[in-house]
Amino acid sequence: MSNLILIRHGESLWNKLNLFTGWVDVPLSEKGVKEALNAGELLKYWRIDVIFTSELVRAIQTAMLVMSKNYSGIPKIEHENGMMKEWSLIYGEDGERYVPTYKSWHLNERYYGQLQGLNKDKAKKIYGEEQVLLWRRSYDVAPPGGESLKDTAKRTIPYFRGKIMPELERDKNVLVSAHGNSLRSIVMHIEGLTKEEVLKLNIPTGVPLIYEYQAGKLKRMGYLYEWGYDKSLHIK
Template identity: 40%
Template structure:
């Protein structure tokens, strides 16, 4: 199997109990649903089929991401790979929205206001973080800890959250803040970036949605 050098693989966690109930999670810590467990295993099997072997893995402090990562590594036969968990990769803090059903939140705050809080770059939900604030804590950690490993030739796996990954994609894909509302990452979706030793830039190589059995 080919060893994928200078490669960064990003994966969103599998479906969580809050995802299933359409609740805002943020820093809440729901477990994976049975479907989320299956999604994570499928993502791992997909990466195994594609020949991936990882040199390092990173995740957040939240169990839905950590469990997804553990299931992926088990599918790859790499359960002994050292993992670094850091709060910089946590989901954005949804503040007063956390724990609310999305329908309930729209009724309480208004449809347009909730859409703006969810999708825009700068809007801050009460007591929470904007996407810009999420990126401000995530990007320095990425540049200091993860990117150097990729530049040195490693194959690195990061399992995190919809919004923490969206904030990272803004930099990697050079997405204008006005267009970030259009960017969505599915549960257990795999995003692959490649680089080389000569350049700090990483380029999107693939987006893979693992196929689930119905």
């Protein structure tokens, strides 16, 4: 048996400013840092064997801040190409255990195209509130030059199947730090949601969502809040 832990990054500086962010690479706000650290406290005693993040700094920051509170070991980003791959190899096993951490654009937020950097209220004045709502909440309607949720799923789900599921099958506890829409598409796949059901799905920032993997199936255990948390169940 193993666990899958999904976490949406904490509030970013552009979330705070109510801007469409997408692939624009901006860091966490002060509130976002606190959210990530709080998630770290909740996950402190959970064994985490491998980490996957998007390539965007707000997701990477969230994962690192979570792990700053966790007893599993030190997160180490595994560079897969070039000089960084060669020169970041570990030749000694002294010191604390490290937790391999993989970055991939496949887990990036939905690409918002020409909406990126635009204030959401201003966008409603330009395009109309109904049109902006359709872009934000429909399944297969993309904003100008951007991705729909359906398009996002075309990259997240194959990555989930090919990279993340094999780790769970090897009894590894996996932490995935990503974004509202990339995680919505993965949850849709895991839980078999329809395109109508996924429109109602909202994943809060900085709150771990736990799944249990056993006998080839993922079972949703729910969000990990401070109440109802028994750390003794997850010291492994």
